[in-house]
Amino acid sequence: MNSKTESKVNITIDSMQLNVDSKMTIIQAARANGISVPHFCWHPELSVAGNCRICLVEVEKLPKLVIACATQVSEGMVVHTRSPKVINGREAVMEFLLINHPLDCPICDEAGECKLQDYAYKHSVGFSRFDEDKVHKPKRHALGPNVMLDMERCIMCSRCVRFCEEIAGEPQLTFANRGDHVILTTAPGEELDNPYAMNTIDICPVGALTSRDFRFKARVWEMSATETICPGCSRGCNMHSWARNNEILRNTPRQNPEVNSYWMCDHGRLSTFGEVNSPERIVTPLIRKGEDLVEVGWDEAIAAAASGLKSFRRSEIAALGSPFATNEENYLFRKFVQEVLGAKSMDYISRVREGDEDDILVRADKTPNSRGADELGIRAEENERRLQGIMEGIRQGTIKVLYSLDGDLGSVFETELLDKLELLVIHSPVRNGTTAAADIVFPLATYAEKNGTFTTFDGRVQRIRPSVAVLEADRALDGFSMSRLDKFGTQFDRWAKGQRRDARPAWKVITALANLMGKKYRYPTVEDVFNQMVQSTPSFKGMTYAKIGSKGLRLEGSVVPATVEAR
Amino acid sequence: MTTNGQQKRPQIRKKDLSLWQLSYIPEIIKGMFLTFKQILRPKFTRQYPEEHWTPPSSYRGRPVLVEEDGVERCVACGLCARVCPALAIEVQASETEELAKERYPERFEINMLRCIFCGFCEEACPEEAIVMSNEYELVFSNQEDAIFGKEKLLMTTEQLKERLEFLKESR
Numbered sequence: 001m002n003s004k005t006e007s008k009v010n011i012t013i014d015s016m017q018l019n020v021d022s023k024m025t026i027i028q029a030a031r032a033n034g035i036s037v038p039h040f041c042w043h044p045e046l047s048v049a050g051n052c053r054i055c056l057v058e059v060e061k062l063p064k065l066v067i068a069c070a071t072q073v074s075e076g077m078v079v080h081t082r083s084p085k086v087i088n089g090r091e092a093v094m095e096f097l098l099i100n101h102p103l104d105c106p107i108c109d110e111a112g113e114c115k116l117q118d119y120a121y122k123h124s125v126g127f128s129r130f131d132e133d134k135v136h137k138p139k140r141h142a143l144g145p146n147v148m149l150d151m152e153r154c155i156m157c158s159r160c161v162r163f164c165e166e167i168a169g170e171p172q173l174t175f176a177n178r179g180d181h182v183i184l185t186t187a188p189g190e191e192l193d194n195p196y197a198m199n200t201i202d203i204c205p206v207g208a209l210t211s212r213d214f215r216f217k218a219r220v221w222e223m224s225a226t227e228t229i230c231p232g233c234s235r236g237c238n239m240h241s242w243a244r245n246n247e248i249l250r251n252t253p254r255q256n257p258e259v260n261s262y263w264m265c266d267h268g269r270l271s272t273f274g275e276v277n278s279p280e281r282i283v284t285p286l287i288r289k290g291e292d293l294v295e296v297g298w299d300e301a302i303a304a305a306a307s308g309l310k311s312f313r314r315s316e317i318a319a320l321g322s323p324f325a326t327n328e329e330n331y332l333f334r335k336f337v338q339e340v341l342g343a344k345s346m347d348y349i350s351r352v353r354e355g356d357e358d359d360i361l362v363r364a365d366k367t368p369n370s371r372g373a374d375e376l377g378i379r380a381e382e383n384e385r386r387l388q389g390i391m392e393g394i395r396q397g398t399i400k401v402l403y404s405l406d407g408d409l410g411s412v413f414e415t416e417l418l419d420k421l422e423l424l425v426i427h428s429p430v431r432n433g434t435t436a437a438a439d440i441v442f443p444l445a446t447y448a449e450k451n452g453t454f455t456t457f458d459g460r461v462q463r464i465r466p467s468v469a470v471l472e473a474d475r476a477l478d479g480f481s482m483s484r485l486d487k488f489g490t491q492f493d494r495w496a497k498g499q500r501r502d503a504r505p506a507w508k509v510i511t512a513l514a515n516l517m518g519k520k521y522r523y524p525t526v527e528d529v530f531n532q533m534v535q536s537t538p539s540f541k542g543m544t545y546a547k548i549g550s551k552g553l554r555l556e557g558s559v560v561p562a563t564v565e566a567r
Numbered sequence: 568m569t570t571n572g573q574q575k576r577p578q579i580r581k582k583d584l585s586l587w588q589l590s591y592i593p594e595i596i597k598g599m600f601l602t603f604k605q606i607l608r609p610k611f612t613r614q615y616p617e618e619h620w621t622p623p624s625s626y627r628g629r630p631v632l633v634e635e636d637g638v639e640r641c642v643a644c645g646l647c648a649r650v651c652p653a654l655a656i657e658v659q660a661s662e663t664e665e666l667a668k669e670r671y672p673e674r675f676e677i678n679m680l681r682c683i684f685c686g687f688c689e690e691a692c693p694e695e696a697i698v699m700s701n702e703y704e705l706v707f708s709n710q711e712d713a714i715f716g717k718e719k720l721l722m723t724t725e726q727l728k729e730r731l732e733f734l735k736e737s738r
Contacts, residue, residue: 106644106693107670140669216660216670219645488654492710494676495657 011077026068026079027055037081038090038119040097040205041157042069045261046166052097052157054119056089057081065089087123094124100135100180101206102152110207112220116155135180143173143184144192146266147201147209151183154208160184160200167263167360170194184208195362198266202252213270214250218242224483226467227254227550229454231324231447232268234365236456238551239264241273241448241467244483246498248273248448248467256551259460265362276448276468280430283501286441293441298502302509305440306516308423309401314342318390318399321348321378322406322427323367326452326464327540328526329506330369330376331533333405336510340519345385345399348378349412363457368447372455375539375555387412394420401425405506407444409434427506443503445470450505451526453548459558461540463548471502624733627686627699630677632720633727639717640696643672647688647697655681656688675720679705680713689734698730 009022013030020029025048027037040052050070057068060078065086068079080086098120105111120126137151156175161184165171172192176185186192192200201209223242230237230251237260242250251273253264285301286293296304309317319337321330330348337343350370357364373379379386385393391413393399400422407428409418418424418437427444428435435441447454448468453461469475475486489496507529514521523529527545534540539555547553587593613620622628633640643660661673688697700722707713724731 106646107642107668216643216662219649221649222645485654492680493654493657493678494714 009073009075009077011073011075011079013079014081020073022073022075024073026057026059026066026071026073026077029073030068030079030081035081037068038123039069040115040119040155041159043159043162043203043262046159046162046203049158049162052155053093054090054097054123056086056093058083058086090123091125094119095129097155098124098128099130100152101155102134104150104153104207108150108153108207109210109215109220110153110204114207115205137183142212143186143209144197146198146212146270147192148212148215149184150208150210153206154182154184155206156182156184157205159203159205160209163200163203164192164194164197167199168194168196169360172197173200195265195267195358196263196360198269199253199263202262211250217249218244222483222485223249224467224481224486226465226481228448228464228467229368229462230264230268230272231368231454231464232265232272232366233361233363234367234370234457235260235361235363236368236454236460236462236552237264237268237361238462239268243467244485244498245495246468246500248276254550259456259462259552260361263361265360267362273448275430276446278430280432281501281503282428282431282435282441282443283503285443285502286435286438288439293436293438298504298509298512301440301442302512302516305425305442306513308425308440309341309403309513310517312401312423314344316399317341317343317401317403318345318385318393319343320390320402320404320406320409321346321373321376322404323348323350323365323370323373324407324447325369325373325405325427325506326447326450326526327369327372327376327455327461328452328529328533329405329510330373330378331537332507332510332521332523332529334377336514336519336521337403340514340517341403344383345390345393346378346380346383347385347387347390348373349387349406349409351411365457368456369454371457371459372453372461375455375459376533376537391417404434407434408432427509429503442506442509443501445503445505449473449501449503452505452507453530455555456552459539459555460552461543461548461555462552463545463550469500470504471500472504473500622701622703624701624729625737626701626703627684628702629679629684629700629705629715630682630686630688630697630720631700631702631722631727632675632717633696633698633731634721634723638666639672639675639721640694641672641675642668642694642696643670643675644693646691646693650687650691652685652687653681653683655679655683672717675717677715677720678713679707679715680710695731695734698727698734700727700730 007022008019011018013035018033027042030037037055039055041049048070050067053067055068056065058080059066105117139150139152141149143149161173164173172186175182177183201211223244225240225242228241230239238254238256239251240254241248251269253260253262255262284295285298287296287301287304321333337346351366352364353366354364390399394417402421402424404426410433415433415437424438425440426438427442429444429446447464449466449470452464454464455461475482485495507526511521511523534543541556543553643658645658648656648658655678657676658672659674660670663671686699689699
């Protein structure tokens with residue numbers, strides 16, 4: 001007990017009496033207790049640099065103001081974060097920082113989410129006493145394939161330098177020169193090209209580092225931000241998906257200490273919304289009539305699938321779930337295949353790229369929900385035929401029907417094999433070799449267009465939410481996050497007429513199919529599917545959408561991985 | 568609570584009109600006098616549209632983009648779009664390598680059916696790139712035509728000289 005009290009100290013911050021860990025700095029103690037101290041260079045996940053000086057606080061009995069980020073707490077310490085002396089000091093620091101910072105805000109991508117801009121409103125006098133010219137430096141310098149540097153805007157906080165060194169493990173950035181000639185740079189001939197480089201853009205407190213992909217695409221206040229999950233690999237990084245005019249423009253990481261901390265990889269950020277915006281998207285259901293796939297309505301497509309599936313024996317039908325589909329979709333798919341089709345051949349196709357992984361976030365399994373598919377028995381031992389068996393069955397002609405939740409079988413199934421099938425029913429968001437061989441294609445809502453849950457490799461169930469509206473969705477009524485433009489746009493405004501595809505999440509189609517085939521499925525919303533899934537799957541015990549919230553919940557009995565504990 | 572406001576008050580006429588007054592003849596004479604007086608005065612009516620009115624430089628006509636040396640001044644910051652209370656303006660920025668500026672409006676559209684001529688866009692613009700012109704004739708026959716793109720919005724500094732000088736003086 002004695003050792004426990006020794007590690008704690010009593011301090012006072014802004015007349016709040018606190019009992020905090022003696023190893024904490026003032027800024028940590030303040031933050032842990034809901035007191036915000038302004039900061040540029042300090043970041044909770046990075047080492048302390050103490051160079052921006054904005055976190056000045058007054059500590060009684062110390063002669064000068066001290067920086068909260070590098071001052072450790074001690075017994076009896078009395079700290080003031082809002083005294084006149086502190087406010088004066090902060091304003092002076094802001095004045096220094098703004099001497100050479102260009103008045104670029106109107107053309108700066110950071111504007112609206114810029115720390116310097118915010119603090120200029122909160123902690124600055126609002127005008128400059130400085131008449132001299134500002135220092136000029138190169139404004140358009142590509143640091144690497146994804147990151148653009150504006151040297152004039154840099155306030156030399158060194159967050160990006162420390163990030164590359166400490167988190168990404170690749171010390172690619174450094175400062176060169178001195179005084180007001182300081183520039184951020186890479187070694188000659190080198191590039192900022194590590195797989196996590198774009199996190200420097202998020203942590204940059206000003207607009208010095210901006211995304212080359214997103215550059216000038218939109219102002220941040222024009223977009224809506226949706227809390228969702230990156231589908232790029234089985235890590236399940238939490239992210240915000242930013243959309244304007246029904247089109248995703250960028251993804252940014254969303255903090256979750258148990259999954260991705262503050263970070264995400266460049267691949268997840270840049271490559272995961274390509275499919276959503278793809279020109280190859282299937283926008284209406286398709287049915288094979290003769291040689292061609294013909295566009296038809298939903299009712300016709302679902303009726304055709306129902307009558308098609310009915311006309312085969314259960315042993316002739318095989319089913320493929322999908323590690324890209326949500327838990328709800330895979331659950332209902334399996335239920336439908338077992339109860340309605342009565343088929344026993346089921347599996348899913350993994351996408352594991354051996355070697356394409358690291359110790360930070362990236363996983364070799366490039367799907368967001370293979371753990372979920374496993375938990376829900378898509379690849380269960382008792383399945384009569386698994387992937388190899390299904391392929392063998394098709395080859396021999398004993399399996400004549402394939403119903404697939406996975407839109408792209410090309411990685412495993414050759415076209416000749418698919419052509420041997422008498423009926424191929426598939427859910428797919430985009431046109432590809434598999435859909436070309438299919439008989440019935442249901443346009444599938446992508447991860448960015450539906451509600452549901454994914455399960456990460458370590459058994460964390462997390463919610464995905466739609467940022468892009470499909471044809472039948474309504475941003476306001478379906479609880480989408482809405483920008484000002486979404487709220488006030490009418491059908492007459494070009495900026496509110498972004499493309500809406502007639503795609504549907506698979507659970508909806510499966511429900512309709514089951515009802516048509518004589519089994520009463522009543523799932524008005526995806527949450528009803530989830531609740532049913534929780535009831536019948538022990539590992540999901542006790543979960544609800546409300547409990548999962550924005551940070552997720554661990555499956556019953558799943559082990560917390562070592563990497564997370566180390567963090 | 569009082570009901571005073573709702574009570575009927577008796578109408579009071581100071582004195583009854585005389586028979587002469589009741590005939591309306593004096594009032595008709597007064598009216599005709601005014602009419603004939605105006606006939607003799609110089610004409611005030613403007614023969615629009617043959618005779619065009621040029622408003623003063625303080626007038627807020629349709630907003631236009633200022634073109635200087637063959638390029639729009641606009642840097643596509645979108646502040647006009649943000650400040651616009653009627654959401655009439657849409658700006659799509661893009662990057663440029665050739666021009667002195669980093670970004671320019673790839674698309675700039677004002678929906679003249681939404682525009683309320685408040686002049687906030689002009690006030691918010693950091694580049695004096697969008698100003699209120701003296702043009703007030705807006706005719707279109709369908710909704711698509713009412714959306715003015717860059718080709719309709721661009722006006723040279725020469726054409727906008729008076730407004731730009733007015734802004735210089737009044738700011």
